[in-house]
Amino acid sequence: MDSTIVTDQIVPLAGAGTDLRRTPVSREGHFGWLDVRALDEALLPAVVQAALHHRIDGLVADDPRVFDGLPPTIRRILLVDAPAVDDFPYEDADLVVVADRADARSPHIGHTPDRGVHVVVSDAASLQEACEVVREVPWTLLTFTDPTKIPLEIVIAAAENSGGRTVTTVTDVEDAEIVKLVLEHGSDGLLLAPRSADDVARLANIVEHQPEHMELSVLVVDKIEHIGMGDRACIDTCSLLEKDEGCLIGSFSTGMFLSCSETHPLPYMPTRPFRWNAGAVHSYVLGPENRTRYVSELQAGFPILAVRSDGSVREVRIGRVKIEKRPLLSITATAPNGKTVNVITQDDWHVRLLGPGGSVNNVTELSAGDELLGYVPSEARHVGLPITEFCDER
Template sequence: MPETTTIVTDRITPLTAAAPASREGHFAWLDLRGIGADALAPIVQAALHHRIDGLLSDDPAVFEGLPPTVRRILVLDEPAVDGFPYDDVDLVVVNDRAHLTSPHVGHTPDRGVHVVVSDAPTLQEACEVVREVPWTLLTFTDPTKIPLEIVIAAAENSGGRTVTTVTDVEDAGIVKLVLEHGSDGLLLAPRSADDVVKVARIVEHEAEKLELCELVVDAIEHIGIGDRACIDTCSLLDKDEGCLVGSFSTGMFLSCSETHPLPYMPTRPFRWNAAAVHSYVLGPENRTRYVSELKAGFPILAVRSDGSVREVRIGRVKIEKRPLLSINATTPDGRSINVITQDDWHVRLLGPGGSVNNVTELRKGDRLLGYVPREARHVGLPITEFCDER
């Protein structure tokens, strides 16, 4: 829950209070200053529709008629005059921390300070402010993210929330991930309603989870030489983490990362020895790609044995000729699916409970973990149509 404060001389002492609460995880604010009248209405409507956390302006008239589901943030260059209307404002952000002592700011529901970080002294100020006030709005003049990392570290366990100004939607995605946690909030000046939709997707915090199922092995066959791919990611993978691959769009197998010890070589905790080059691999937004299409920088889904999912980026795809092994299995609804892997003991598939199964030791009746999409695929996209894969 956000906090309000009482003033002790020129310092701020955080106290728990019943201010409007942000949704858990990351959130977005939109900067409405400078947006023309024609663009303002569709941007505000998009913000309400996509549950944007806050709208920021230096004109309180912008907030008239807005529902309480959106946080209304007023930016003040100077302390307010007597009689300033705060009825439609949830949070006041001042551009000078000294103005927090103004009685016209002190009676507002919630308060914050905007700090422009351009050098070492202003970075120090940001680190102090983030531990003193409930909300710190940050603007960085240089493109490096190191100052933001320092402020995020200073804010740890302080109870204060950071909101960082971003230049565009791409920058928003980067700022969200700084120091893994990222800035709590992102402030974007949208150019159109499309920007609102994009930033809403970036801060969407609901963790994706796939419903995995048990596959029963029917047959294993040595099929000779072919091209298989290793997928090296830019992330370190967990022991029960794999990528979903398969010959058919109707069912995929959960391959195991090379995080488990091998007798003749070190582990490669960033790698999946994925499958033959024709295989489908599951990526973000329920889209598949052929293994042969993957390149450095592409996103792919890392899936754990409990079905939890995260996006990782590919650092390299290595395709080599190797002996191949064809594995057929049956899904819970009776469909027959297939994966073709390298025919070697060190290639592994995950089973129930995260069990590790060397492909060359699989036997008929063994159980593996997989994913059974409901739709067929056309150019990697789900589509409801008849599709017979064999």
């Protein structure tokens, strides 16, 4: 009798003895595993310490002795081809992963809390196998023999609402960055065979949960000045932006304004829903990891934060930065903490800033007392990084 999929639960094989039934688990966030099976013994202690320091989720080994002395803060994953008939210390592992889906129910594994299956996808038949397994067991470890990510997309789609977790083998840290984003939410976990302790830190940085919300503040306009010609930039992204989505930009580290994307109708040109008419080239723009860059430093491929008026955040990539000479407008406002903030934009009606509730404000129609949205960090900046020190910006 085959297993029968019922919504997001699995009815186990009749008489199989081991119940693999599960309830849905949260897919929020990603995690990293380290494959230490082929790691040089001299390097193993440094990698393990790095894994503990950077809060890596799990270590994958084929010898339970590797788990000796590990604290319960890290998951111990035992990867075996098939369950051993003789006594084997499976109880030293938190998760046992086998190569055959039938072995996931083997009584020889004992009472290990979790079980999974490793599927090597190399053709249509093994891809079908992966799509079935991912809906049957709590954990599916995936290894793809071809560089295309299309098979992974298919397996991720098959896993939707199944309650299981997918972990994908990656070739290096760069591959991990790509796998994390396949079909937007990517594989739940990434398995990397580290070459050094530095690889552990880089993997941890990739899977670390990035903030998806930030607190925006109301900035009250004090003064608007026409200041003549200068260089301003349009930032074109590789994403389509929402009508209340902007980038955070400003002249000072004490505060940045929420600029509006060109998603709203213009009388003489089509909308460009991938663009911000950002501001003067000296301006700070907020990117991931709370780091700023000058507009003049931005290049194709760089990450930048897109922020909506409700404070929700996502990372987008820059496709092009276009710098041109234009008349400029200086807008000065007061933040809730009393500090003065400034932004310099192109002096034209079609350039807009966002206000409370997602209101769209043409910069040439602003007046003292108007309210705009912005971000007011508590730290100053040094080479784009937040630092607690005295800093007077004017």
